[in-house]
Amino acid sequence: MTSTLTAPAPSVAPAAPHRIWNVVRMHVANPFPTLVMPWLVTLAIFGLNLAIELMVVRAAGGVDNLDENAFQYNGGISWIAIFMLITAVQAMNLTFRFALGFSVTRRDFYLGSSLYFAMLSVLYATGITVMAAVERATDGWGMHAAFFAPWGLVNQPLAAVWAVFVLGLLLFFFLGVAAATLWVRWKAYGLYAFFLTLAVIVVGFGWLVTATDNWSAVWDYLSGHSAVQLAAGTLPFTLICAVAGFLFLRRATPRA
């Protein structure tokens, strides 16, 4: 063979921000699962809730015959947190193995995925807040209903609603990341350890509070703090999950 090697690619990879951004692009190569589908499902849940509420209003013979807060304890919107958890689990499992097959380093993959999760949290929190604004402007769709900002968020400013959703979605993303990276790294044993530890922490906390006779203090704490303060309280835990996920994934191998 007489030909020389063709113009060799530069021996230095593109800069880190560029590589990390490419991982974000990989997550939206098919935008449907994470950018379109969640809105469709949310709208479907919302529509069904409206239909049920309208049915109740009709049966009661008008909104005025119902309690003011009858439709304000709706949990429908929380599905989005579960969805994000599942999104994170799939990303850390299948997309991780795919990315390594495409010569991405674990570090770039993790940083790019985390960036994408943060972007999704902001995007969905913003969308939900916009819908909450419409909800308030229409007096809860004319029925004092609260779907997008229910429960403790009913009386909170929109900025607080937004912050609670951003923080809440981040929490669920990185819970998913921590559990999934344990699985990728140690398979079933990792998950046994994860849920056992979680159970020990929860039961241990219960014991501690009961033994020191402090349940009233716990309830006081929860009711004495705003939704934003409580959501902010999850941030250290979210960060611990994020760091743990990175440490777990850094030595994980994409074995089939």
Added chain:
Amino acid sequence: MTAIVEVKNLTKSFGKVKAVQDVTFELEEGGIHGLLGRNGAGKTTVMQLLTGQDFATAGSVRIFGESPVENPDVLSRICFIKESQAYPDGFKGKHVLKSAPWFFRNWDQEFADRLVADFNVPLDRYMKKLSRGQRSAIGVIVGLASRADLTFFDEPYAGLDAVARHRFYDHLLADNAEHPRTVVMSTHLIDEAANLLQRVLVIDEGTIVIDADADELRASATTLAGKAADVEDFVEGREVLDRSRLGGLATATVAGLSDTDRRAAASAGLELGPVSLQELIVRRTGGTESPQENVA
């Protein structure tokens, strides 16, 4: 020629099982190298170690002079196509090909389009719904069109039919001539791929048992055919890899014939023929008492 892959005393254990044991070899830049061996011999593990997907228990791997582990400078010049490649749940073929140029710097879209047409793969179907052969075809397309400086194909054509396999061989040879790069390929179909390979590494039970130039390897053994008595006389005292007898005729495969030996055999009325790479490797890795000599 420079070595772009340098492996020294590489060992990988999974618990008590040693998948790769104290392996040392080098691969020179350019050409197609075969990494051959039986199921479970350690081929995939070696490739995973060379591409930074797995971590060595001991020993060292240097690709382009550096460790590949978590090294973007090295990895972005590597493409590793494997049968067991996982794809994200929502990915169709078109999403795989859409992502490829973001990670493979030499990606040739025009070549990729041509390959898609040539292999006739459906791009608008979910990867998990594709047949094994169709998934393999997409892997092959990525491996060829990425034109990475160093490309690994691990059993690249599981499930591909003979026509598609030959298209792959043709494209690989033609494109490699135009855009020379280094290819490492593992396969079970040794004879089919034999003509592509310039160098052959055979791994058995985690150790390298053959590391040789493909032509040298073929020349390292010869098949002799003739009258049973003549064959018996000639092979007396030589290393016989295989022999068979049919009536008064016999064939024997013997190792290491010199030119003088060959002339002697010919004048003894024996017919000399080449040994297929596959036969040779089967002989060397098949029996329990596989001779572990190094041909190189």
